[in-house]
Amino acid sequence: MATTDLTSTAPATASRRGRRPADPAQVRMGPRRWWRELGWRYVVAVLAIVYAGFPILYVISASLAEGGTLTGSNELFGTISGANYADLGDTRFWNWVVNTLVVATSTAVGTVLMGAAAAYAFSRFRFTGRRVGLSALLIIQMFPQLLAFVAVFLLLLSLGEVVPALGLNSRLALIMVYLGGALGVNTFLMYGFFNTVPKELDEAAKIDGATHAQIYWTIVLRLVAPILAVVGLLSFISSFSDFLLAKLILQSEENWTLAVGLYQWVSDLLSANWGLFAAGAVISAIPVVVLFIFLQRYIVGGLTAGSVKG
């Protein structure tokens, strides 16, 4: 986490105030003009970072506080102890972590495979119903799956009577439901990217005797790796954060995902779970933050291609 930088940049910028830019290419200016053009930007930036960062600092401090209550967490870094982290072992927290990782990873992999295959078909083949299919996907996108949660629940109720593994309280069923949204949301994002891969490559491979499957697996997929990373990450995060479907489908505590489990801890006001929640949140945030830092460049590109968070 970059929070350590937070403390180091503030004094650093302060010490630079009034120093003239050493770059000879830049126009030398007096302190007044420096303030008008640059200095205030530093002040605003520091204020913005304090605003953006203090809840994060607070949650790290609360996870390290000795008392696991809200009151005990109010003094920033007043006490440092690993008690909350140790206490996580007595709860089902690690169960939830495994469930979440299994569900989110399976969903991400399945979404990437199915979305990429569909995008390949739309981008490379010309077949009857192609335009109709693409338009239908656009229309289907208008009906978010989440809104049909009552029907999803009822469907799983019936499926569960026949095959328990595909019914309520099954992680597999939850993955299946998430995969139902795979094509609608991501195909267009991928389709646009696939179209940027020159067709001449496919044709050259075809003339050399490659089958369509070989072209797909060995040539095209490697060339569109960036978009696969973006779609995989977005799909991972959306199933990681989904609360509604996970809460409806996973009914017993050992099957819960993090979203359901942490929600239970916080909404249950009677118990002193705050320290547990803080420790759990810090641990759960680390993989997501790391992914963000590594894939930040791709994400910004992918976002502007039309995906949304918050």
Add this chain to the structure above:
Amino acid sequence: MSTPQAPIAPPPVEEGAAARAGRSSHARTFSRGFFVKLVLVALIDAIGVYIVMAAIAEGNQAILWATVVLLAVTNWVYFTKRAVPLKYLLPGLAFLLVYQIFVVAYTGYVAFTNYGDGHNATKDQAIEALLVQNEKRVEGTSAYPLVVVERSGPLGGGELGFALDVDGEVRVGTAEDPLHDVDDGVVDDGTVTDVPGWTILTRQQVLERQRDVTGLRVPVSDDPEDGSIRTQDGRNGYVYRSSLEYDADTDRMIDTSTGVEYAPNAEGQFEAPDGTKLPVGWRVTVGFDNFVQAFGDTRYSTPFLKVLVWTLVFAVLSVALTFFVGLFFAVVLNDDRIKFRRVLRALLILPYAFPAFMSYLLWRGMLNRDYGFINTVLLGGVDINWLGDPWLAKVAVMGVQLWVGFPYMFLICTGALQSIPGDIVEAAKIDGAGPVRLWRSVTLPLVLVATTPLLISSFAFNFNNFNIIEMLTEGAPRFPDASVPVGATDILITMVYSISGLDGGAPKNYGLASALSIVIFVIVATISVISFRRTRALEDIN
């Protein structure tokens, strides 16, 4: 699931390239890829056959035929020489059909039924439930001596049953399995002492599972009107029969003790001439009743209107606030002379990298009235009821949304600002535009053009931002005057969740919830159409 990877084999010498290109399909070439495909399809077939068998056993026609069709299509697609595009589309399409298209269509169907508590099942199931629920001990019948038995063997699963001696024949039954004769049962002095395939519980074991034993109802036969055997002490069983009787010819429920006849009505319930209804009903289509209730009944329509307005306000304000704050910070940091610009930017998007649902929970704790960080530390010990007052709760929701959402807008605005061509800015400056004019006529329009599609999809997302409401306020504070479980911060989707009763806070009403879902679908689809017109996504198709 798509066609598996195969090594690029050197082209066979005896075939011309054109001929190869003409049939580039794994369907008939016995390469490694073909065998991998064979294994995968075989696996799917095996699972499918299992589902088909289970569906036949359960008597579930819909699942049976859906599985058969999916299996047939899968096998055809992957073993024909043609249909190459389908080989790639099918896996995703299958999931899309079942878990998105079907559920949306099914929502449309449920919206026109009275599915929910009291109308949960088919008519036959409702009749059976009514007969079972109204069972009373038959007066004047003698007790049957019985023993409590447990199905033995690994598959028994501790299933309890009763074993009775009926005229020297041993009969056994469980809750699922009506009484039936057992060969080779041993009766000694009027009590059953040995039943093959069953373990007789000792007195001690019966006491340990007392609740299960006294709650056990063993049907006498498949016909619910024959009643059941129950026990109070684990030794003597009595016949219980329903005080209701169902007459299939006239389709009436008859109360045998009073002689009142109940006839089925349009709402899917049995109703007596004086208007009393039997408690268990069944699902029937009720036309537009749910919609009429939602918009015509003031108990519902008043809170719905409030919720609809707040949803729109929330979605618009979310986008506007986060956008302007994000844009402001992006403009502030958009100067090449700033040192550490990358570090500052990375720190600013921290809230974006922190998973959103945890941010909501975190703020919920920080905004706690008595012990939260905001009241006790930041504001020096004031007593502000952030999440309990209707207006303050709305302010709190907006504030949290701002914190969670501004980094995203900061990101996209930074991108948009950096892509503004420098020569346009130069030209405007040469034409004498001051900083304000430059901002109003060049920068802002260009940023808006680049970000509008994203703003529209952000609006659509926040319109259904279930997590922030459920995690932060759970829709509270509740409306004081409403008989429906809706509160001041509820948005449409959380209201549907409460009305559906799936959160356990209210009686289940799937029909009304689905009807409201349909209303939201219409609103969201309208927003999407507008946004597609804007982004001209349709042009990409050609």
